[in-house]
Amino acid sequence: MISVIKFVILLVAVTFVPLSALANNYVVDKDKSQLTFSGVHAGNDFDGVFEEWSADIIFDAQDLENSAINATIMPKSAATGNKMYDGTLPQKDWFDVKNHSEITFSSSEIKATEAGLYQAIGTINVKEISKPFTMDFALDSQENGAMKATSEFEINRLDFDIGKKSDPKAEWVSEIIRMKLDVIAAPQGE
């Protein structure tokens, strides 16, 4: 009789536990993670880092259907170390941080492409302009169940009206901005 009750409880549990709970919630280790950008201005390379961002990561390689990545970046935290650039980036024609405080990415699908390589397919939103976006990333297992995700991708700043009036022909600032992502995240509770 007791084994029957146990079985019923188990059955109920399996049926009602949301599927997403099976995938792991990952917590980003901010000290070891970095989101950087780089481009060319007036023939000179520049690079910078977004100092404030966050990501909700639910991931299970065995359950990609219920895996998801949602990231929020604060454009006002973009820092290049160059006073001229740092003074310009928040301005209206660039990030316009007064009116648009967040850049967001949310995935709608995560696919495995090769061993250790994945694609997050979703939408990126910059200055209220949403574009479909696919981010390729690689995953490496770390100690204690943590994962390291790395990704490099390009953004065309003109797709999001960044510097649209100042430099629509990219005579000063390259239209392609390279992004680099290094994230270390550990499953929640570990």
Add this chain to the structure above:
Amino acid sequence: MSAVSNTKYNLIAIALHWVMAICFFIMLGAGFAMSNLEFDPSLKFQIYQWHKSGGVLLLLAFFFRIVWRLFKPPPPLPNGLPALDVKAAKLGHYGLYALMIAMPLTGWLMVSASVYGLPTIVFDLFEWPHIPGIAGNEAIENIANRAHFILGILFSLMIAAHIGAVIKHHLKDKINLMPRMIPWRKAYKNLKEKD
């Protein structure tokens, strides 16, 4: 008739005149080059930033020069200048001073209204603020840009006239004005002062 009067500008005024004159040549040259010529964008960007920095310093120098002039008036004009020339000289100098202030002000207006939103960091040392409330205002930027250009041409012409007048007085009126602005040149004697 008075005793021999001081016919030289004072040393500070002389220094301001020549240092600012050299700056004006560099600024006008750089201004025309960066807005009209095609060359290495890295250098061009740098010249724009130097030009903005120079404009801030010249704006500050202008105020110092005006205050200095109020406290230490220039020497009287030499005798023998035709009355019309005295009037023209006065008008010319007012014009030069007006342009000395109008140039940096229109530049500042243009930079403040620019859609670029680039800050002005004076020779990488300190940030000079933008005129508030006009950031990204294309109408103001266009007017200020046009004005800065036209005034730049006018300033170049006025400087040419200023130099031309010195040459004219030297050759035609036989009055050498240069010692007034050169510390080590012997001052002429102005026996009878004009006003």
